[in-house]
Amino acid sequence: MKLSPQFLGYLFGEPDYWAPGDYAEYNADGVLSRIESFSQQPRWHIHTKDMPFSTYMAFEPKTDSTTYIVVGDSDHLGMREMKRRLLDNLRSTEYQDPFMFHAMIVHETFLDAKTVITPVRHQLYDQLDRVDNYSKKSAHERGKGDLEELTIGLHVVSQEIDSMTAGTDMTSMIVRRLIKGHTRYRESLGSVALVNSSTKTADALDYLAESVDAQRRWLESYKARKDIAMNLVFNLVTLQDAATSTTIAREAKADGTSMKVIAALTMLFLPGTFLSSVFGMTMLSNHVKWWLYVALTLPLTILVVATWWMWQSYPPLWSLLQNLRRRRRAQVNIIHGQNVAMV
Structure with a gap:
């Protein structure tokens, strides 16, 4: 079997950060003879060592055959769901678009992002509520320990959102490459019936692309709200430090005033103390x-x-x-x- 060398590294299940591939071959007459498409899905559970899903697809119009190679964890729920859908498609007598199964894999792995994004969204809302409650406290009730916990919590949320945004960008890149390859495939179809049948896959890919863009907009919204909360925490820290500096300056001023009073009293009694010491000498005590x-x-x-x-x-x-x-x-x-x- 002819296999693109760029996909060989994916067979070992190692995470890769390269762009998805999409290649086409044409014969001497300018007719499409082969389409290849491969990609590695982003890992949404970054705190675990799950094997990422890697997919390779090759379609040859001459023999009307499609070859798929899927590398991933066999115990993953997404893998079992894809196996079930693949068996359903093989039993079907309808026309099978070669890109449909690849689109289903991207869809299933993107659904896995909900199990990660939802807890992070709840964690963000909890931190925002804590920031609001902290901002409503008076200056005497605010503690630096609470500020430290808020800063650490928002930092963790920021890291999670950044990783999810990167995963969303990679998914969007994969979908765009699939749309590009599928468009090339549809242009090579000579039958109107086949073009109409492939419209379902084209619509599914468009819907998937819009869904990924929508998810990215939500992540950008979460990040913007996180940035606003971080700025508020920073301003509260600045105000608290300014209040502390004002208190120290006020106390220093009070100490300075006290020192002036002590100095004034010292100067008031210093001449008398000095003269009493002089007149108290033995040689002058009987003559003054x-x-x-x-x-x-x-x-x-x-x-x-x-x-x-x-x-x-x-x-x-x-x-x-x-x-x-x-x-x-x-x-x-x-x-x-x-x-x-x-x-």
Whole structure:
């Protein structure tokens, strides 16, 4: 049997990510003599090590014979269903379109996607409900642990949706190649009756293509809703961090105010403490009158408090003094450099 070499790797059941194949051969008169079509169906259960379905079809108009090779897990429900349908078609006396069985295989494997997409859709809705409930809580009731769980849950859903979108794209590619090959086959038919009989398969392929496109639109909708939820979670995290920073700044400001009060009280009592230490010396204790302590403490305290008040109230004045001091130092350095150069 003549077999396309591109299909040989599929016989071992290894996952392949190449595009589906569709080839045709014509004789010297330009009449179609052979059609080949092969593909490997996407694996929807990516967390299991199931063998992917691989299908090879060859049709020869001269002998009106169709050869199919299907590689897959024999215990899979889809494989048993395809065997049953194939036996029903073989018992039928009606015209058998060579692409019909290939279309049924794609249809059965695509139906298997429902068992995966439905749980992911429910998981997405659960996460969206959790995000809505979390957003309704007050700032004091929101915990970072809940945000971590929401982020991880949405990340898992995102990975599942991305893999399903890739599987849908591969299914759409397979269906398009089948439509292309079937169109080539219909154009080679000389009998109007055969063309009319193959219309059923053409309609089935068109319906399958539209169904795959519809499923992809739903997956894109799920992904868009997931992205909106992720943005909301990110904004909530940003708001929570901003609220935390505001609280820290408010507490720091309160601490700064307290430090200013402590500094003011320290400066208020510092002159008196200093003079009491001086007058308490042994050498002065018998020669200093008490009124002298009061006469010196009051003006010294007023001087210290006034200096501190001016320092806090007129910072540009002190900046101006510092700038003048820097300029004076620069001029001195320039003059010193000139003197050194002259020497």
